[in-house]
Amino acid sequence: MPGKLGIIGGGVMGEALLSCLLSKRMYTPDAILVSDLSHERRQLLIEQYDIRTTHSNREVIEHSDVIVLATKPQVFDSVARDFSGIVVSESPLVISILAGVSIVRLEQAVPGWPVIRAMPNTPATVGCGMTAIAIGSRAIAEHVEIAQQLFSTVGEVVQVAEPLLDGVTGLSGSGPAYVAIVIEALADGGVASGLSRTTANRLALQTVLGTAQLLQKTGMHPAVLKDRVTSPGGTTISGIACLEELGLRSALIEAVRAASSRSRELGNQ
Numbered sequence: 001m002p003g004k005l006g007i008i009g010g011g012v013m014g015e016a017l018l019s020c021l022l023s024k025r026m027y028t029p030d031a032i033l034v035s036d037l038s039h040e041r042r043q044l045l046i047e048q049y050d051i052r053t054t055h056s057n058r059e060v061i062e063h064s065d066v067i068v069l070a071t072k073p074q075v076f077d078s079v080a081r082d083f084s085g086i087v088v089s090e091s092p093l094v095i096s097i098l099a100g101v102s103i104v105r106l107e108q109a110v111p112g113w114p115v116i117r118a119m120p121n122t123p124a125t126v127g128c129g130m131t132a133i134a135i136g137s138r139a140i141a142e143h144v145e146i147a148q149q150l151f152s153t154v155g156e157v158v159q160v161a162e163p164l165l166d167g168v169t170g171l172s173g174s175g176p177a178y179v180a181i182v183i184e185a186l187a188d189g190g191v192a193s194g195l196s197r198t199t200a201n202r203l204a205l206q207t208v209l210g211t212a213q214l215l216q217k218t219g220m221h222p223a224v225l226k227d228r229v230t231s232p233g234g235t236t237i238s239g240i241a242c243l244e245e246l247g248l249r250s251a252l253i254e255a256v257r258a259a260s261s262r263s264r265e266l267g268n269q
């Protein structure tokens, strides 16, 4: 991976990328500079990862060959002001992971530099992320290659047309929260049926993990697996009837749609 990496915003997602890129040795700690407004946050990142940090976004911008924007979208205008008037000998690649903020807005904010929009997710922390990227008008093949390399180090990568990124955000960006709720609720069901909390948590987690791996490794359609588990007149069909009655499918569909629409809304603010 070429040169120096800068991360603006060392919060949950900035740290997720940072920790995995370091553990996979894509970057060495001395090649990374992270800016964050919070002193406590900067201290934590220094102690945890032995990287350099700063309160100044401009320092990160001037230091880096690749800049990952990882603040909340709500502070984008303020971060954008930090780019104004900066002169560099070679334009860095700007990769934004901000939900909703469009390539047009990003390109207006950075002075003629290449931009790529990305939507990763938190499993990137352990190298199991899912990231979609959309390419800005000034990015060339070399920049796409850098983004592909960076995000494939922390999981899988797909390229999509920019308008689809809101849907990606609602599905794989927000998805880890939905799946975590499903795992927690399955465990609650186990506890309600008399299992200890520890056993129920273990069963719920391994069931979700094992099912995902089975589907991924075999390429089996989820509906086929559902049918394989469901014996005629057995236990599973009683559970499924309950899920259908209580609307699990439509709840998940509506959750993805609501989150996608919120992503669009954030982009228009």
Ligand SMILES: NC(=O)c1ccc[n+]([C@@H]2O[C@H](COP(=O)([O-])OP(=O)(O)OC[C@H]3O[C@@H](n4cnc5c(N)ncnc54)[C@H](OP(=O)(O)O)[C@@H]3O)[C@@H](O)[C@H]2O)c1
Pocket: 008, 009, 010, 011, 012, 013, 014, 035, 036, 037, 038, 041, 057, 070, 071, 072, 073, 075, 078, 079, 097, 098, 099, 119, 120, 121, 122, 173
């Ligand atoms: N979390 C996810 O699962 C996820 C997944 C995909 C994409 N994203 C995107 O990633 C971005 C960050 O999300 P997050 O969950 O990591 O948020 P977060 O934990 O709040 O991290 C953002 C960090 O940026 C700091 N910050 C605020 N204003 C700043 C400024 N002007 N300059 C530099 N740093 C500043 C924040 O400090 P304070 O807390 O002190 O304000 C915070 O430490 C968002 O745009 C989100 O849409 C998040």
